[in-house]
Amino acid sequence: MNPYSSIVEELSLRIHRSLSLRGLTIELSELMSEVVEPPSREMGDLGIALHKYAKRLSLEPAQLAEETKGFLNDLPGLLGVKAISGYLNVTYSPEYIAKVTISSVRSVKNYGYVPSEKTLKVIIEHTSANPIHPLHIGHGRNALLGDTLYRLLSNRGHLVQRRFYINDTGRQVALLTFGYKLINRRPSENVKPDEWLGRLYALVNLLIELRDIRNELNKLRSRLESRELSELEEEKHRELLKKVDEVTASLGKLWEADKELFDEVSRALMEYEGDPEEEILRIMSSYERGEEWAKSLVREVVDRALAGIRETLSKLGVEFDKWDYESDLVWSSLVNEVVSKALSSPLYIRHKGVDALDVQRIASQQVLKKLNIDIGGEIPPLIIRRSDGTILYTTKDIAYSIYKFADSNADLVINVIGAEQKLPQAQLRLALLALGYVREAENLVTYIYEMVTIPGLKMSSRRYQIVTLDWLLEELYRRARDEVDRRRQDLSESDRAKIAWTIAIAAARFSMASYDPLKPLNFNLNKVLDLSGNSAPYILYTHARASNILKKAGDIEWDLIDYSYARNEVIKELIWLVMKYPQVVAEAADKLSPEVLGNYIVRMADCFNKWYESERIIDEEDKPYRALKLAIVFGVKKSIAHGLTMFGVTPLDTI
RNA sequence: GGGCCCGUGGCCUAGCAUGGAUAGGGCGCCGGCCUUCUAAGCCGGAGGUCCGGGGUUCAAAUCCCCGCGGGCCCGCCA
Numbered sequence A: 001m002n003p004y005s006s007i008v009e010e011l012s013l014r015i016h017r018s019l020s021l022r023g024l025t026i027e028l029s030e031l032m033s034e035v036v037e038p039p040s041r042e043m044g045d046l047g048i049a050l051h052k053y054a055k056r057l058s059l060e061p062a063q064l065a066e067e068t069k070g071f072l073n074d075l076p077g078l079l080g081v082k083a084i085s086g087y088l089n090v091t092y093s094p095e096y097i098a099k100v101t102i103s104s105v106r107s108v109k110n111y112g113y114v115p116s117e118k119t120l121k122v123i124i125e126h127t128s129a130n131p132i133h134p135l136h137i138g139h140g141r142n143a144l145l146g147d148t149l150y151r152l153l154s155n156r157g158h159l160v161q162r163r164f165y166i167n168d169t170g171r172q173v174a175l176l177t178f179g180y181k182l183i184n185r186r187p188s189e190n191v192k193p194d195e196w197l198g199r200l201y202a203l204v205n206l207l208i209e210l211r212d213i214r215n216e217l218n219k220l221r222s223r224l225e226s227r228e229l230s231e232l233e234e235e236k237h238r239e240l241l242k243k244v245d246e247v248t249a250s251l252g253k254l255w256e257a258d259k260e261l262f263d264e265v266s267r268a269l270m271e272y273e274g275d276p277e278e279e280i281l282r283i284m285s286s287y288e289r290g291e292e293w294a295k296s297l298v299r300e301v302v303d304r305a306l307a308g309i310r311e312t313l314s315k316l317g318v319e320f321d322k323w324d325y326e327s328d329l330v331w332s333s334l335v336n337e338v339v340s341k342a343l344s345s346p347l348y349i350r351h352k353g354v355d356a357l358d359v360q361r362i363a364s365q366q367v368l369k370k371l372n373i374d375i376g377g378e379i380p381p382l383i384i385r386r387s388d389g390t391i392l393y394t395t396k397d398i399a400y401s402i403y404k405f406a407d408s409n410a411d412l413v414i415n416v417i418g419a420e421q422k423l424p425q426a427q428l429r430l431a432l433l434a435l436g437y438v439r440e441a442e443n444l445v446t447y448i449y450e451m452v453t454i455p456g457l458k459m460s461s462r463r464y465q466i467v468t469l470d471w472l473l474e475e476l477y478r479r480a481r482d483e484v485d486r487r488r489q490d491l492s493e494s495d496r497a498k499i500a501w502t503i504a505i506a507a508a509r510f511s512m513a514s515y516d517p518l519k520p521l522n523f524n525l526n527k528v529l530d531l532s533g534n535s536a537p538y539i540l541y542t543h544a545r546a547s548n549i550l551k552k553a554g555d556i557e558w559d560l561i562d563y564s565y566a567r568n569e570v571i572k573e574l575i576w577l578v579m580k581y582p583q584v585v586a587e588a589a590d591k592l593s594p595e596v597l598g599n600y601i602v603r604m605a606d607c608f609n610k611w612y613e614s615e616r617i618i619d620e621e622d623k624p625y626r627a628l629k630l631a632i633v634f635g636v637k638k639s640i641a642h643g644l645t646m647f648g649v650t651p652l653d654t655i
Numbered sequence B: 001g002g003g004c005c006c007g008u009g010g011c012c013u014a015g016c017a018u019g020g021a022u023a024g025g026g027c028g029c030c031g032g033c034c035u036u037c038u039a040a041g042c043c044g045g046a047g048g049u050c051c052g053g054g055g056u057u058c059a060a061a062u063c064c065c066c067g068c069g070g071g072c073c074c075g076c077c078a
Helices: A003-021 A028-034 A052-057 A063-074 A094-107 A136-154 A171-183 A193-225 A231-257 A259-271 A276-289 A292-315 A326-331 A334-343 A365-370 A393-408 A419-433 A438-442 A469-487 A491-513 A525-529 A535-553 A569-590 A594-614 A622-646
Strands: A048-051 A078-084 A089-092 A119-123 A159-166 A322-325 A348-351 A356-357 A412-418 A444-449
Touching: A003 A048, A003 A063, A003 A089, A003 A094, A003 A569, A028 A048, A028 A052, A052 A063, A063 A078, A063 A089, A089 A094, A089 A622, A094 A569, A094 A622, A119 A136, A136 A159, A136 A412, A136 A444, A136 A469, A136 A491, A136 A569, A136 A594, A136 A622, A159 A393, A171 A193, A171 A259, A171 A276, A171 A292, A193 A231, A193 A259, A193 A276, A231 A259, A231 A292, A276 A292, A292 A419, A292 A469, A322 A326, A322 A444, A322 A594, A326 A334, A326 A393, A334 A356, A334 A393, A365 A419, A393 A412, A393 A438, A419 A438, A419 A444, A438 A444, A438 A569, A469 A491, A469 A525, A491 A525, A491 A594, A535 A594, A535 A622, A569 A594, A594 A622
Parallel strands: A119 A159, A119 A412, A159 A322, A412 A444
Antiparallel strands: A048 A089, A078 A089, A348 A356
């Protein structure tokens, strides 16, 4: 159900006929995409710039426009055609547009559901945070973009599967497991497991780092006293001192967060007799080999972290269909197969003494274009495995990519991933191609988003400098709750809590998913927490207004509607917005651009509020007009509600 | 050094893929609007070298080139 598109098609068909008769062959679809809404409605409802076609026909644009007018005579709903300096603008009878729109809205249950002609099997992998710490707001951007894309694509009728890749075989998990084993204690009851593990990870990491730095300092110090240091070494000395300060500061924060844990870990590490590095390595390689002791230990740690991560995600309404352990891939033959294929590939090289794929060699202009890779310069070789034989992340990711396609016979796999991973993702796709996985290489889309930064803070989970999603949600809830309490004393405590939670989640989701992923997000709390302006709470508020009107008005008397009332400017605008809504949701999905939809529903809310302030709806005495007004409210409410669900926000009937 | 991304009123941003008509919002600021469907709202106002310079074009915020500024990447980390 896409009334806008039907109307555009009708118009395009006629222009197409006109141009064809002059000998110009163009695809109808091309013409359809040229049809736009003119800058203002006085110029017309729809228009098209004919300049480029005029040029191809060696005609004056104005003349072509003028002569095309005649072809539109039998256009349904046509009120007038104007040819203005090469533009052909069409005005429809408001009555016709209102009728088309309202019957569309009324005839389907899920207005806004626009299945595409081709149903695809899509896998969207997102979030995939390392299971060693709580999710921070950067992961939030990933998760919320990913989940919104999932909702948009599902709304296009595609079969979408959400997958979370658990990166459990790297060094980071091994380090955490080392710490976990070291203190031999389970997470405290009163703290989220991921939070607790995050502290443990940072503690172990920082204490080891501090020890290493001190060792280096000591080496330099003895010679510093005898003034044997070169300028370079003095520089290094200064840097080390600075590092000590940084590490100490982070440790201070950890001490404050959990003194007991701090003491426990530092004592245990002091008493530890072996070399932590060696033990971490032993855990890592034993786990990769699938030795039972390592398996049970690492999985225990990882699953505890995941439990916490899941809890946060589920608060936000983000769910997954499959949780894929990297280790399962390693233990299966898949990773080994990839490695042996790589070793026998024509692109195989020894690079700095290790096995690598020289992906640069297949990175011709055509290939880069085909795979949509924007890397201009040299693409470094992809290292397959470390000299000790352990496998590197990107190699495992090759196996995982193959697995994702094979496991559910996917047509398309989307990886939502931070911009800093653009190069490895390009290497990955080139490697797939090199190893003969052409379909996989061509249908793997990397959906890049830029960093989330916090003014004045360099986020680092290694240093326990993160703003967690849990914290953000609590903070949002607190603010929303204050506001709800202030306004809605009439509601019960539990209703107010429910509303405040919805607002908090809406604010988080909308602020993250409704603007350009390629722009670095300077996370300004005041902006996200702002409940006015073009924000999710504003949209929720508008939706509640519309709901309220419908509730108070009673049933809509559809048969009474007199469409000829749809004449005033705001009403016309609102009807067009509702009519175009399905088109916009479809576009947002096809372009993988949630922000397109976000902007649109804000615009619709603006228009509705403007109308709301200017005219009475329920009190309209003219019955046929009242019925029309209510039908419009109904359409707006339906559209906004649908838009909100695309962002994973529950539309509220009262706020 | 090389590559990629971003640059739009004081601040945040839409529009850029596929060039098209008057650059659209929000925050903040100034002035108004609650006896009437929820004022998280609405109305009015001030505020713009679309980073700069060239080029292509009938037409450039949008495309190309050269710069400038910011971020990221160029690891036997992920």
